[in-house]
Amino acid sequence: MNATIFTHELRTRLRSVLIWSLGVAALMLLYFSFFPAFADQAALMKEMMARFPPQMSAAFGLDKLDLSTVLGFFSFVFLFAQLCLAIQAANYGFGLVSVEESELTADFLLSKPVSRGQILTSKLLAALGSLALTDLLVWAACLAAVSLFNAGRSYDAATLRLLLLSLIPFQLFFLAVGLIISLLVKRVRSVTPYALGLAFGAYVLSAFSGIFGDVKLELITPFKHFDAAAIVSSGALNTPLALASMAVVLLALAASYWLYIRRDIHAVS
């Protein structure tokens, strides 16, 4: 760990962290503020949604949700937060080391008296710090939203906490997978398309697995590993899937160290 790199990374990313977390926080507060209206019209809503094509309901997980309950509605809204945070985490993962090469600052950093391992560790810790800061702000907004707009209905606080905590491994997946992909390709010219691709790709896989029913695509997407609707209905994580997700993270990180330490940093051409 190198404090100079860590501080620099945190400071460079601070603006992005604030924009993402305040954006997601505002989204959660706004969407969840509709809950009292939904809860009042629950019977009407159910009738309307019964007329949706079943594939569409499945794609949004509506078949498993009861939008008239606090956590049912919350887990529906939570999907948007997951999608945004997936893009953010993938963004940090893809950009973690590739940004130094695409912006041609790698020569500067790597000729300093630090080892590649130290550089990667410092950068990873700074990225984790950025994600943790995001989570704190998003959690605060979610808890505030639920306590402000619960329409007097009861909910299981432990399940809500579990759902919020599941964001951490969820983000780690996108950070680590983004990082390893950025090291496997020759050069990442622009981070955003990769990040959007990974996050939306994972989301679409999860949505499609709902439509096709028995296709087991959910095994590879964290939107299924940490499926909000499933967590709410069972009150627990799907342990095998959550463990599989963490195994992917550990493998991706180990492989990233291996690749980064051996990587040739090519001259500007």
Place this chain on the structure above:
Amino acid sequence: MSVIQVRNLTKYYGKARGIVDVSFDVAEGEIFGFIGPNGAGKSTTIRLLLSLIHPSSGSMTLFGQDVAAHGPAIRRQIGYLPSEVYYYEGMKVRELLQYSAGFYPGDWRQRTAELADYMELDMGRRISDLSYGNKKKVGIVQGLLHSPRLLFLDEPTSGLDPLMQRKFFDLIRRENARGVTVFFSSHILGEVQRLCTRVGIIREGRMVEVSNIRTLQENNYKKIRLSAEGLSAATFDLPGVTNLQSDNGVLSFFFRGDINAVLRRLSELPINDVVIEEPTLEEIFMHYYE
């Protein structure tokens, strides 16, 4: 003591040649010139020594320590000025230099300020607003601010105006006088001749010669082109003349030796036009190694 020791160093990028079987030594306190045309392998060699890229085979030691095993410790003593300077665009010059200094134990603020002042660099400006020459100055200050014992300069003068070039050379000479070893890569023979004590010449990835600058100067070619009335190739059948070509009354050749012999011969001719110039490095290579 050898500050740089390179033995049979080879680097292939996949199948593409980087450098092949390069060996040389640089002694402490030397200014070692490293010349060759673009693409010959100069940057590859420097990038290998800095562990930016990894060798296919061969060995390198800096300060007597293996580069692969002791990279971070070795790099504490090294200053590096890349040929193309790019820095974090959102930062101010001062922030970038502080970031750079943060990697080296000690307080480098005074030295940084002195260097920036000497190079006429305004530390309050944003890096994205700087011209190429000014970015180069940031690179120079950044490479020197931690008082390294070994300097790698990769084509350092491109982008600097002649006045700044001179200041920069003075700065390098001053650092050298304090005992700093300098590894100076360039494709401009003239600046290497001005500064260096010894040179290595690299061509197509191979070190073709390592010699004293004086030896190279004695072999100094001039390229002469003239047009005159009644000119024939035989007029310049002198010792030291090579590659004599006559084309439409214009005579061109390379000359090595006492230039006065050519001048005396020229003064006897009704000259229309004459050009005497330094051959390009390419031309030297072509004739030096015939």
